Amino acid sequence: MTEKDPKWDEEVEKYTNVLRKFAASTNYTLNPDEKYLRLIVEGLLMNKKKFGYASCPCRVADGKRELDADIICPCVYRDPDLEEYGRCLCGLYVNEEYTSGRKGQGGIPDRRKYQKMERK
Amino acid sequence: MAHPKVKAYTLSTCPYCRAFKMFMAEEGIPFDYTDVDLLEGEKRKSVMKEVDKVCEDCGYPIIMIDELVIEGFNETKLRKALRL
Numbered sequence: 398m399t400e401k402d403p404k405w406d407e408e409v410e411k412y413t414n415v416l417r418k419f420a421a422s423t424n425y426t427l428n429p430d431e432k433y434l435r436l437i438v439e440g441l442l443m444n445k446k447k448f449g450y451a452s453c454p455c456r457v458a459d460g461k462r463e464l465d466a467d468i469i470c471p472c473v474y475r476d477p478d479l480e481e482y483g484r485c486l487c488g489l490y491v492n493e494e495y496t497s498g499r500k501g502q503g504g505i506p507d508r509r510k511y512q513k514m515e516r517k
Numbered sequence: 518m519a520h521p522k523v524k525a526y527t528l529s530t531c532p533y534c535r536a537f538k539m540f541m542a543e544e545g546i547p548f549d550y551t552d553v554d555l556l557e558g559e560k561r562k563s564v565m566k567e568v569d570k571v572c573e574d575c576g577y578p579i580i581m582i583d584e585l586v587i588e589g590f591n592e593t594k595l596r597k598a599l600r601l
Contacts, residue, residue: 436532443530454530455577457554457565486576487532504533504589506574 412445413438420490425471428484428491437489441470455487456509467509474508521599523548526568526579529555533590534578540592544601550578 416438420427428434440454452458453468467473475485482505483495494500523541527534529552541548556564571586572579580587582598595601 433532433536436535440528440530440532440535454532455528457528503591503594504574504576504587506588507576510575 409435409438409442412442416441416489425490426492426496428488429496433488437487440487441489453487456507478505478508520546521583523599524581525550526564526571526577527552528577531577537578537580537590537595540590540595544599546599553577 413434417427428437437454441451444454444458445451448458448460448462448465450462450465451470452465453470453472456468456472458465458468462469470487471490472485475490478485479490479492481500483493483500484491484505486505486507488501491501495502523546525534525537525548527537527550534552538550551564553561553564553568568575568579571581572588573586574588576589578588578590580590580595585598587594587598
C-alpha cells in the first residue's frame with residue numbers, strides 16, 4: 398500500500414491516533430500543525446512498511462534494525478533536540494518554545510551526523 | 518526572468534523535503550532532485566559521498582542554488598536565494 402491507495406488515509410489516521418496516545422501517555426506534545434503532522438506521519442508509516450519499524454523520516458536508514466536502533470521513533474536524539482531546539486529533527490515532537498516561535502524554526506542540524514560517519 | 522539552477526538531495530519520506538518539492542512546484546521553478554533513501558548499493562554510497570562534500574550539518578533537504586547550499590526547508594531563506 399502506498400500513499401495513493403484508497404486505504405492510505407485510514408492508515409495514516411489510525412497511526413496518528415496511536416502516536417497521539419503515546420505522546421499523551423508520556424507527557425510529550427505532537428506538532429500542532431495538522432498539515433505538517435500528516436506529512437511526518439506519512440513518512441514514518443512509509444518507513445514502517447518498508448523496514449518493519451518506524452525510523453525517522455528525516456534520516457537515511459540502513460534498513461537493518463541494529464544499525465538504525467538510534468533513529469527508530471522516538472529517536473534517542475529527541476530529548477536533547479527538544480531541549481536545544483524545541484523540536485525533534487522531523488518535528489513530530491515539539492515543546493512550547495517551538496510553538497511560541499522562539500526556537501527551532503527552519504532547519505535544525507542532525508545530531509546524529511550520519512553523513513559524516515564511516516560507512517562500509 | 519531566468520531562474521538559478523536548483524539541485525537538491527532529498528528523502529522521499531522527509532516532510533521538509535516534501536514541503537520543499539511542493540513549494541517549488543507551486544512557484545513553478547524547475548529543479549532537479551535525488552531521493553537518497555530510494556537509492557541502493559553502490560549508487561547510494563556514491564551519492565552519499567557527494568552529499569558529504571556539500572553539507573555542513575546534513576539536514577535534509579540539502580538544496581543547492583548555484584553556489585549556495587541551504588540545509589533544511591526554510592521558506593524565507595529559499596525565497597531570498599531564489600529572489601522571489
